[in-house]
Amino acid sequence: MELPERTVPVERLRLGDHACMEASGTESYWAVFTAYTRTSLARREKVLLVMDPDDLQDDEVIALLDRAGAAATQARADGQLSLKRTPQMYLPNGRFQKERTIEACRAEVERAREEGWAGLRVAADMSWAPKAGVEDERLRDYEASVAPLFADPLFTAICWYDRRRFGRTLLDDMARIHPLHVTAPRTDFVETLREALSRQNTEDPTHITLDLRDLCFMEAHCAWQLLTLAGSLPPGSEVTVRCGELLALVLRQLGADEVRQLVLEVTEEE
Known part of the structure; x- marks a missing residue:
């Protein structure tokens, strides 16, 4: 079909x-x-x-x-x-x-x-x-x-x-x-992110931008994986997540503000 x-x-x-x-x-x-x-x-x-x-x-x-x-x-x-x-x-x-x-x-x-x-x-x-x-x-x-x-x-x-x-x-x-x-909700980006990070030099800082502004839901285990992957990067790394208010709230509830390598750029919901 x-x-x-x-x-x-x-x-x-x-x-x-x-x-x-x-x-x-x-x-x-x-x-x-x-x-x-x-x-x-x-x-x-x-x-x-x-x-x-x-x-x-x-x-x-x-x-x-x-x-x-x-x-x-x-x-x-x-x-x-x-x-x-x-x-x-x-x-x-x-x-x-x-x-x-x-x-x-x-x-x-x-x-x-x-x-x-x-x-x-x-x-x-x-x-x-x-x-x-x-x-x-x-x-x-x-x-x-x-x-x-x-x-x-x-x-x-x-x-x-x-x-x-x-x-x-x-x-x-x-x-x-x-x-x-x-x-269904689009959660494939976690696997994509993991694959991308596996190609990086684990000793050097990494800079990645994720544009998730059209995503307002993420299953809890996927959100945890995102935070865990970002937190595992070397000091000086930065994972910038562009997202809406709802997704930002979910990530912050799970401890995003404590992950130094993670930066949230929040766009107001329409």
């Missing part, structure tokens, strides 16, 4: 975006949802994760997000993070009704507004549809019909489709119906 022209990493989604994502296993989509949740919470937006009843239990979800530094426990206590199961959202009486579901989304946006959050971000597992016997054509019609919801700049959504449950034709259609297609 050729990805749509408007393919973006999850950390670049903005309020008003409607995106889809294909997944083939828990590891791939949880990397996306962790980035999505952490970024949204930092921007004072409410997050609603709508999950399959057979997926992780709520406490397991919170623990997984907290392990990545998403502050999920506190966000849930504050009402900023909400977890629902797909029957609550799509099949409250065991039947799918398009108009009712759209109104439920509007109600969630209004609730987030009334609670004082900067917006609402939803991520929803669409596997409920084949389980409930909803025909592909009805699902296409639903996804096309929700477009007016995104005229409200307070709403963002990712619909994720498990390749094990949907056929190739439907997946391709969903990629065309959704304005955006989401890719």
